[in-house]
Amino acid sequence: MTATSDFLTRFNHKGPILADGAMGTLLHERGVESDTCFDSLNLGQPALVADIHRSYIDAGADLIETNTFGANRYKLAAIGLETHVEEINAHGVQLARRVVEASFKDVLIAGSVGPLGVRLEPFGRIKAREAYQAYLQQIQALTAAGIDLLLLETHTDLYEIREAVRAAQACCNIPILASLTYTRDDRTILGNNAAQVASFLNDLNVDIIGANCSGGPAQLLRILQQMRQAVPDARFSIMPNAGWPERVGGRIMYSATPEYFGEYALAYRDAGASIIGGCCGTTPEHIQKMHDALTDPARTLAIEMPSEIKAQVLNGEPSFEPTQLAQRLEQGKFVISVEMSPPRGFSTHKLLAGASLLAEAGADVINVADSPMARMRMSPWAVCQIIQTRIGIETVLHFPTRGRNILRVQGDLLAAHALGVRNIFVVMGDPTSIGDFPEAADNYDVVPSGLIKLVKQDFNSGVDLSGTEIGEATSFFAGCALNLAARDIDREIRVLRKKIDGGADFALTQPVFDREPVETFLQRYEELHGSLDIPILLGILPLYGSRHAAFLHNEVPGIAIPTDILREIDNAGTRAPDTGVRIASILLSEIRDLVQGVYIMPPFKRYDMAADIIDFIQP
Helix, strand or coil, X not given: CCHHHHHHHCCHHHCCEEECCCCHHHHHHCCCCCCCCHHHXXXXXXXXXXXXXXXXXXXXCCEEECCCCCCCHHXXXXXXXXXXXXXXXXXXXXXXXXXXXXXXXXXXXXEEECCCCCCECCCCCECHHHHHHHHHHHHHHHHHHCCCEEEEEEECCHHHHHHHHHHHHHHCCCCEEEEECCCCCCECCCCCEHHHHHHHHHHCCCCEEEEEECCCHHHXXXXXXXXXXXXXXXXXXXXXXXXXXXXXXXXXECCCCHHHHHHHHXXXXXXXXXXXXXXXXXXXXXXXXXXXXXXXXXXXXXXXXXXXXXXXXXXXXXXCCCCHXXXXXXCCCCEEEEEECCCCCCCCHHHHHHHHHHHHHCCCEXXXXXCHHHCCCCCHHHHHHXXXXXXXXXXXXXXXXXXXXXXXXXXXXXXXXHCCCCEEEEECCCCHHHCCCCCCCCCCCCCHHHHHXXXXXXXXXXECCCCCECCCCCCCEEEEEECCCCCCHHHHHHHHHHHHHHCCCEEEEEECCCHHHHHHHHHHHHXXXXXXXXXXXXXXXXXXXXXHHHHHHHHCCCCXXXXXXXXXXXXXXXXXXXXXXXXXXHHHHHHHHHCCEEEECCHHHCHHHHHXXXXXXXX
8 A cells, every 4th residue: 555545544434634723813812922033943942832732633633744844945044044944844743743642533644835935937036946855854854853744835826836746756655735815816826726736746646736825715725626636536625715714803714714724614515625624714613613514414505606607728718707798698798888098198097087977877797999080099998998997897809900910919819808908899990081190000910700719719718810729719709780770781790600600709890770671680680690699789879969969960970960960950050969868778678589689889088988888877
């Protein structure tokens, strides 16, 4: 029997091995300042450390971790103890061993090894070989002192933990548990998701794959399921924080209760964890409740297990939750979208005031145009990010193909996604000949239907146009343009079909001023292809005055305004803006049954007109 199988079968009659909880949290509670080197207490205050070990064993822990998390040459150098690496680690193991022997219980000892506290190349100045030597020094000291398991915990960098694993495999023959920590978006600090981490560690032949620290129990249950789907035959360890830390009255507090941990111990067991424990903020009370839950044969799982596990990059699928826009359309809810133009300068005060008005009025999403009418404007993805972070409302980025070569197209898409902008509206864009710089380059390498295909079938599968991996699948929700009043309806339908085949998720239409062209288009589409199977957000443009209406009717391709509406706006005089809102609202009420949302285009930044239409939609 191998060392690993012997280790994991020692407690088979009890189910998962129950590990201890936080060391630093309890030391801080007992008066040790948070900026103290906790590892040095193995030498300076051994009784304090031993008492914490004892409390976890009394709570029912099957496994305790040595107080050596930061006992490597780099972290100890900060307090002048870099020459005491071997001594501090050896004392940490000896302390734990004495407590275990005094308890007369069959408790295992894990040698805790944390990250080095320095960045490895290429993100730092430490060479891989230097990291390897630092890990080797600490791990040799721990194994020589007699640990049962090596715990590489709370790492964030796969390349750093690889050096730790290499060092361990070179100097010892005990089980290796390699555990990483995750940020709020279920990724490591360097951007790896749970599936990638699990596959990487499995390829390194570690004995147990773990996740620790991070957010709280719910997040690590999600992480566990994703890791297990990536490598179903592996063994797993889960040790969550007691929720996200908060600073209260100068102290770091954690909100998850011991009872809550008891419930999640059962969830982790049912999800296939071999080792279960706690991390920052957890106490002997948390471990006691987990022990009680795991050893009670009558105890059943009370929390609801997630029904769907996201395969993420493994199956070529986006690893993010769907956007709010995507979820709202999927749920069949009517979507209210409003267009805004970026400012001509760099000031965003008026932009944010308008976005705030629309959000308060009830808009679901803000569409941000890209250089409308080929006028020079601030880059729209910056505007999207500002609106999303400052106002808290989701955006749709207008993404024209015109003026971008294929390199810029792909780079700009990645930039938008990195900024959290995942709804995009793919259009051809206005020709530069009509704008501020008519001599500017107007070339393009890809048409809208081709760009939609690139986004949905390549980027959202984790590769670029050439098939080269981009590291992780994006999760764009892509819209396309649609002219319901096109003169050649059959041609417009053929173009739309290409966009749908490419993966278009929804369509935004040109402004409509009558129900008839909407019905005509949808009826013709159904005759040719059956019911249109993507949501339509109907373009509504409230008319501001007679000159505005005449310009749209006579000079903007794809817009035709009925004669009676032109006459009514002309007769309204100074009341034309109010009349335009009323006409748009009535029209929307007449067409609403044919579409899944509205795309309001307020004229001349009159966002109050859009708000008035929203009031009509949501009385």
